[in-house]
Amino acid sequence: MIQIITVSAITVLLFMIVMFIIAQIKKNNSIVDIGWGIGFILIALMLMLISENLNIKDLFLFAMILVWGLRLAFHVYFRSRGKEEDFRYAQWRKDWGKKAAVIAFFKVFLLQGIIMLIIAYPIMVVFSSIDNELTIINIVGILIFLFGLLFESIGDYQLYCFKRNLLNNGKIITSGLWKFTRHPNYFGEVILWWAIGIFTIGSDLYLTAFISPLVLNLLLLYVSGVPMLEKKYAGRKDWEDYKKITPTFVPLIGRKG
Numbered sequence: 001m002i003q004i005i006t007v008s009a010i011t012v013l014l015f016m017i018v019m020f021i022i023a024q025i026k027k028n029n030s031i032v033d034i035g036w037g038i039g040f041i042l043i044a045l046m047l048m049l050i051s052e053n054l055n056i057k058d059l060f061l062f063a064m065i066l067v068w069g070l071r072l073a074f075h076v077y078f079r080s081r082g083k084e085e086d087f088r089y090a091q092w093r094k095d096w097g098k099k100a101a102v103i104a105f106f107k108v109f110l111l112q113g114i115i116m117l118i119i120a121y122p123i124m125v126v127f128s129s130i131d132n133e134l135t136i137i138n139i140v141g142i143l144i145f146l147f148g149l150l151f152e153s154i155g156d157y158q159l160y161c162f163k164r165n166l167l168n169n170g171k172i173i174t175s176g177l178w179k180f181t182r183h184p185n186y187f188g189e190v191i192l193w194w195a196i197g198i199f200t201i202g203s204d205l206y207l208t209a210f211i212s213p214l215v216l217n218l219l220l221l222y223v224s225g226v227p228m229l230e231k232k233y234a235g236r237k238d239w240e241d242y243k244k245i246t247p248t249f250v251p252l253i254g255r256k257g
Helices: 002-026 031-050 056-080 088-118 120-128 138-166 183-200 206-222 225-231 237-245
Strands: none
Touching: 002 031, 002 088, 002 225, 031 056, 031 088, 031 120, 056 120, 056 138, 056 183, 088 120, 088 206, 120 183, 120 206, 138 183, 183 206, 206 225
8 A cells, every 4th residue: 555655646746746837837827727637547547557456446446537537627628728827826826926936836736736645545545455346336336426427517518608608708607507506516526536435345445535535525615616616706696696595515405505
């Protein structure tokens, strides 16, 4: 397991250094968001390459991470193509002033690399195990993963189509999956990572793998996901009306504003 963690950490560090260099050349730190999904693919790929006991569970997990990571990377790329730096990173750049590059390396790229390692821990658990049987529980994990991926993908696509319509300029999407939760993309993301936790069942140390979706859940709900986006719209009448009737996270039964 130590070797697997070491290889994963080195992979993430080198990847984040490359992303940082590209971001400084382009003067756009939000490029790190495009690399988020790719980083997980690289971790899974490196662990697969060094594995001496590659089995069916490893291959299924790699396929899951590959599909999820590529979809996310392409989505973020097309969403941000031709646009300026994301408002969050632009504000930080302004706040950090002349030391923006140095601070960004540690507070954006290195920090995201550390978080990436924590979230990727279930991948390490699966690749460190000698278990090679695909059980019913693992299959349930795959099915839940597909549900989360589909939910996230549909939510992202609906938002993409909504924003492409010039008639919706300045408006807030309240249709499709966004009618049932204010953050269907985040909800789908959390679901699929809990599913990956379920997929690890049967592997050595599988109980510890659930730290990953738990951390992600807390980050999206209370730190960098929901709070930062909702702060952007706070005070707008249309947003406040939307909050009153639409759950924050869990569709239909979640807490409303």
